[in-house]
Amino acid sequence: MEQIIRVVKFTLLRVAWKSYRNEVFLPQVISIDDAVFLKHFMGNSPTWYKQLILLFLVINPVLLYFTEPTIVGWFILLEFIITLALALKCYPLLPGGLIAIEAVVLGLVTTEGVYHEVASNLQVILLLLFMVAGIHFMKDLLSWIFTKILIGIRSKTLLSLAFCFLGAILSAWLDALTVTAVMIAVVFTFYNIYVSADLKERVPNQINEEERKLIARADLEEFDMFLRNLMMHGLVGTAIGGVCTLVGEPQNVIIAQKMGWSFKEFFLQMAHITIPIAIFGVLTTVLVEKFKIAGYGAKMPDRVKAILVHAAKVEEGEMNASKRYLLWVQGIAGLWVILALAFHVAEVGLIGLSVIVFLAVFTGKNSEHVIGQSFQEATPFASLLIVFFVIVGMVQHTGLFEPIIEAALAQEGTSQTYFFFFASGLLSAISDNVFVASIYIQQAIDAMPTDRAQLERIAVAINVGTNIPSIATPNGQAAFLFLLTNALAAKIHLSYLRMMKMALPYLIVLTATATLFLTFDWIELLF
Numbered sequence: 001m002e003q004i005i006r007v008v009k010f011t012l013l014r015v016a017w018k019s020y021r022n023e024v025f026l027p028q029v030i031s032i033d034d035a036v037f038l039k040h041f042m043g044n045s046p047t048w049y050k051q052l053i054l055l056f057l058v059i060n061p062v063l064l065y066f067t068e069p070t071i072v073g074w075f076i077l078l079e080f081i082i083t084l085a086l087a088l089k090c091y092p093l094l095p096g097g098l099i100a101i102e103a104v105v106l107g108l109v110t111t112e113g114v115y116h117e118v119a120s121n122l123q124v125i126l127l128l129l130f131m132v133a134g135i136h137f138m139k140d141l142l143s144w145i146f147t148k149i150l151i152g153i154r155s156k157t158l159l160s161l162a163f164c165f166l167g168a169i170l171s172a173w174l175d176a177l178t179v180t181a182v183m184i185a186v187v188f189t190f191y192n193i194y195v196s197a198d199l200k201e202r203v204p205n206q207i208n209e210e211e212r213k214l215i216a217r218a219d220l221e222e223f224d225m226f227l228r229n230l231m232m233h234g235l236v237g238t239a240i241g242g243v244c245t246l247v248g249e250p251q252n253v254i255i256a257q258k259m260g261w262s263f264k265e266f267f268l269q270m271a272h273i274t275i276p277i278a279i280f281g282v283l284t285t286v287l288v289e290k291f292k293i294a295g296y297g298a299k300m301p302d303r304v305k306a307i308l309v310h311a312a313k314v315e316e317g318e319m320n321a322s323k324r325y326l327l328w329v330q331g332i333a334g335l336w337v338i339l340a341l342a343f344h345v346a347e348v349g350l351i352g353l354s355v356i357v358f359l360a361v362f363t364g365k366n367s368e369h370v371i372g373q374s375f376q377e378a379t380p381f382a383s384l385l386i387v388f389f390v391i392v393g394m395v396q397h398t399g400l401f402e403p404i405i406e407a408a409l410a411q412e413g414t415s416q417t418y419f420f421f422f423a424s425g426l427l428s429a430i431s432d433n434v435f436v437a438s439i440y441i442q443q444a445i446d447a448m449p450t451d452r453a454q455l456e457r458i459a460v461a462i463n464v465g466t467n468i469p470s471i472a473t474p475n476g477q478a479a480f481l482f483l484l485t486n487a488l489a490a491k492i493h494l495s496y497l498r499m500m501k502m503a504l505p506y507l508i509v510l511t512a513t514a515t516l517f518l519t520f521d522w523i524e525l526l527f
Helices: 002-020 036-040 047-066 069-085 093-105 111-120 122-136 139-152 156-173 176-195 209-242 250-259 263-290 302-317 321-342 348-362 368-373 378-398 402-410 413-430 433-447 452-467 478-484 487-491 496-517 522-526
Strands: none
Touching: 047 069, 047 093, 069 093, 069 378, 069 496, 093 378, 111 122, 111 378, 122 139, 122 176, 122 348, 122 378, 139 156, 139 176, 139 302, 139 321, 156 176, 156 209, 156 263, 156 321, 176 209, 176 302, 176 478, 176 487, 209 263, 209 302, 209 478, 209 496, 250 263, 250 433, 250 452, 263 452, 263 496, 263 522, 321 348, 378 433, 378 478, 402 413, 402 433, 413 433, 413 452, 413 496, 433 452, 478 487, 478 496
């Protein structure tokens, strides 16, 4: 078996190196732009990016030959993060998938380990496949509601607060990915209404064609900034709400199950931190809008708003019995989603499947092609998430995080609580918060089976750490990653680095707030 692995490694190294040197199945004289292999490799991605991925594929087996698996594991983790950061150059499923496959071939993770990670996160995969598809069937209702909010609220600060507040409230009771899917659907609708308008509608002034195009381009850039602002406020809202309740995030459920906390107990255990986080989160929204920090403060151009108002009036004028019926049916489905998720009658994905069946039946969508369109948005990200689980499996198989876990367990008292908080936050930002939470909470339970009070403090620290500091990077929060890899991100020019920049003010304020209140239970002092 070892000889087979050696042969595979050598073959992979040889092919990757020759690909990088433009020699695979091609004469050496052919340039990279003309080479058939490299022309098709990763499609229309930039040449330098193709070369970078090929270089990664060359470096990894060489490193494994000369160094330890742990070192190669850290390199592969960094390489995967780079593919996420360059999501607008090429969908990360392609380069990230290649790197993940190489990790399996090199023996850094077993296929059994990958299957275990996928099976452990089946609820998240079901959520993506079915709940996001279910939201697709509710776009008419969501568009109708949010258009009225967008047009009705004149103040940009109040509108930003509305998105942040709705993101927080809905995520506390539903699920961050579901809420993000809703916001994406809504913002995409706004974007499409504007870009589908005729150029003369966008700029009705009596000017020449070139000037009209320049003004329209400037309006679109400002509108892109405006939509980026709303999406980021909403996304941070999902993190603020998600940390509060047992159903807010998948890792919350894991921690609650391990600790034996009910819905009420979980909320009360977290309240002394989550309430201040919510308050300071709202204040941060106001401040970044008022002082135009980190790219916030963009206004909707008047010409854009005029088009949206006109579209809303046309839609209202065309409202008939059939459209009212569709809104009512979608409203009933939305109420079912809220109640079913709030009372956890089934896994989120299965509830989403019930929404698909209900809405397809009662809205007359009986074609496989029409129903299949609802899955187009969810399937690529679900596939990317499974690739992500390969990387998570590699992290576990190679023990990348073990030294940090051991260092945390070596601490005592308050120092230990803070160490778990910052360590879980840091590792969640570069890895997977569900994986980090499940590993940390189990290690803590095994290490201190009798010290219940300290164990509860650590559980709170892990929960807050995996929910709040993890907003530092898009891969730290599934909702952030979902948006980054969605087509909307490219439309509104929301890149990996820009997302990090816009999350930074919230990261600083919310992490500082969590640090301050982590070991200060002001609720207990008051009551």
